[in-house]
Amino acid sequence: MSMGSKNTTTQSSTRNPYAAAVPGLNSAASSVQGWMNDPSQAAAYGGSRVAGMSDTTRAGVGNLAGGAGAGISSGYLKDVIGGQYLDAQNPHLQALTDSIRAKVMPSVNGQFSNAGMVGSSL
Helix, strand or coil: CCCCCCCCCCCCCCCCCCHHHHHHHHHHHHHHHHHHHCHHHCCCCCCCCCCCCCHHHHHHHHHHHHCHHHHHHHHHHHHHHHCHHHCCCCHHHHHHHHHHHHHHHHHHHHHHHHCCCCCCCC
């Protein structure tokens, strides 16, 4: 052997998947290949995406809707959504309005004053 020569050894090995998994892998690979060839042919799930209520659940919801509390709650919610509690007579709303005005208006008035305008007191 001369000083400049090298010995090179090449090894190759093959790894095969677990034999029981081969049919599933082939099927999945075929499906992916089909989708790659024509994505428009991939079918989305066409069944219902919402589970139906059981008879027991349906009866329970019916009992809740027909109870006395449901009528009272419904009336209250209609008043809230209708704005009945937003009038000037509501002390809680007035306290909230006063609090916001006390915290916000000095800054607003300061901005107007810095711009050479006269601020207003609301």
